[in-house]
Amino acid sequence: MKRKLLSLLMALALMVGLMPAALAADNMDHFKKVNDYPAGKFTDVATSSWYAESVQKAYELDLVKGSSGNTFSPTQNLTISSTLALACRLHSIYHTGKAGFQQGEPWYQVYVDYAVENGIITAGQFTDYNANATRRQFAGILVKALPAEELEAINTIENGDIPDLAAGSANYEDIYTLYRAGILTGSDKYGTFLPETPIDRASVATIISRMALPGQRRQVTLEEKPVTVTAITLDKATLAIQQGESGKLTASVTPANSTEALTWTSSNKNVATVAADGTVTAVAPGTAVITAAASSGVKATCTVTVSKRALSTQPLYEDSNVSIKFSKVQKSRYDAGEAELYLNVTNKTGSTITVQADAVSLNGYTFNDLVMSDDVSANSTGTVTVTINNYDSSLVNLNSVQTVGGQFRVILGGVGSGSKTTYARFDATNLYTGKTDDTIPAVSGKEKLYSDENVEFYYGKTQKYPYSDDGSEIEVYLLVRNKSDITVLIQNDTVVIDGRSYNRTTMSDPVLAHSTGYVKVSVREYSGPTPSTVTTVGGDFRIIDDLGDRGSYTITLGGGASGGWDNGGSDWDDGDEDDQQSSSGGSSSGGNTGDMDLDATYSKYPNVPDFGAMFGVPTMQEDPDGDTTMYVYNLSNIPGGSGNRNSVMDLYITMLEGHGFRFSNSQGGISYGYTYDVYNLGSFPNIQTMVSVGYIYSGSTPVAVAIRVVPMN
Structure with a gap:
């Protein structure tokens, strides 16, 4: 019984004796604070520096020391021998809870022996222990200081993600292990490692503190680094194309996996332009240099020669x-x-x-x-x-x-x-291909006044008529984009400038199918502000099928504030009765066509005889065909005197409020000389009319002006 009790007591004593050794077994908790780190400990470690916290942690754990009592020398490089000393201290503290190394001669030999014995390095792996350690060598040594289970991955970083680490290179897996464990993060957002660069003490302090304290490790997501272009080659050094044609340049880059975009430029865009895909478009005869360049400064060029194409012999x-x-x-x-x-x-x-x-x-x-x-x-x-x-x-x-x-x-x-x-x-x-070009030039930098499926109106400018001495005549320019497949004639019924309506206007300008062009309104008896200070423009305009049978329709450009051009309008008047009844302003005889007395109620032209107040009472005559009424005014009553053709034109413009004219032939046996016709522009009770004006001759002498009204129904 006594022997059994003695054996039990001896066993218990043995267990108690072994307890410190058991507690000293492998454990990350062995890394504990040993040293105090007072504020300003190292004068060359600013509290705002990226490595300040790591230097403090590594110093407190007694893993690093200063280069002197009050300096750390963060940019100083670390040698192979010092790297081995750090790795051995990490390994020993982790496994035994202490780092009791007795330095000999040379001082680092004890660390070399320990590192070889514990598999941190192999015998003969290094021949110069005083050489600076590269970042690759440092990582390869430090990764062996802790067992693999203490380097658990917290980052998803695939092989090949580190941009400057070649697959299969020395310490490739060791470096990736430390990246995945959050101990290494790279020198930029792409994770660039700089493997052959000597490692400095600031980086050492950061890596050591993360090795010993898992809470200091970093989670990172690496961005894909653009592969810089080192060379560019174009498939053509020269390119000859004709005006209006296109050619393609193809660029090859080195390395082939480069992700860097190329920028294409032309030295003379008036000769040739180039698109982002290398497509060159010939603009005009001449020479231009096309350049494909990378942001790194690498570039390649092609000289483009543009010649004028031979003209088509096909008639227009x-x-x-x-x-x-x-x-x-x-x-x-x-x-x-x-x-x-x-x-x-x-x-x-x-x-x-x-x-x-x-x-x-x-x-x-x-x-x-x-x-x-x-x-x-x-x-x-x-x-x-x-x-x-x-x-x-x-x-x-x-x-x-x-x-x-x-x-x-x-x-x-x-x-x-x-x-x-x-x-x-x-x-x-x-001209060059004989094909129809349906591209309608767009309008930029102009205020849009009106738009429908046929036309768009934009404000151009207002200016004084160059030959008006007193400024009583001005010109309003509008830019019209004709989207239809016919030529349209633009005529003005009334124009409103800064809230005042003007009806003594001249305008009859065509805009060709699928094209964009300026039209001009000449405004007489103008009494508004200086043209350059005009703030609002509006009015009523007719859109006329000039050579076809679609008729016309009226649109309204509202005034509004400066730069605020309102719109309105209707569809084509194609002669359909239902359309005329339902279309607002669409009928050629309906809609608002002017407001001569500014009472906002006038919507029809005055009858032709009303102008007798200016030129005397006319003599009414019947044309030989019996259905035409003529109003004849003696030339002596017309300002400017007998035979003054300009006076006839003045009368014409006054009568018809600026509508256009066409050259015409003689009518009804009476010699008109020059006769001007305007269709569907007067409004008589229940009829549409054609109105013309011209001379009446006695032999070769003009003696009167005749205004001719022809019923159109």
């Missing part, structure tokens, strides 16, 4: 009487503000023809301020010239014209022959 317009072909377009030789369009016209008839232009289009822009009236002899080909006044080069570069169109009239027999008038129209024909 042709019928049994004429054939019209494009010749050239250029700046005027005499006036820098003008352009000249040359056309080759073949006259297939047996008599002289006169060719006149209502409007032309270049690259989809309509120009209607023109001078043209050229004859072409019978059965011959001649060149006719269209002079474009006030040419706006900002709309179309004459060196890059690709499409030409227009509305022309061909007078068989020539001007003054009394022959039938023939209208010829062609719209936006492509």
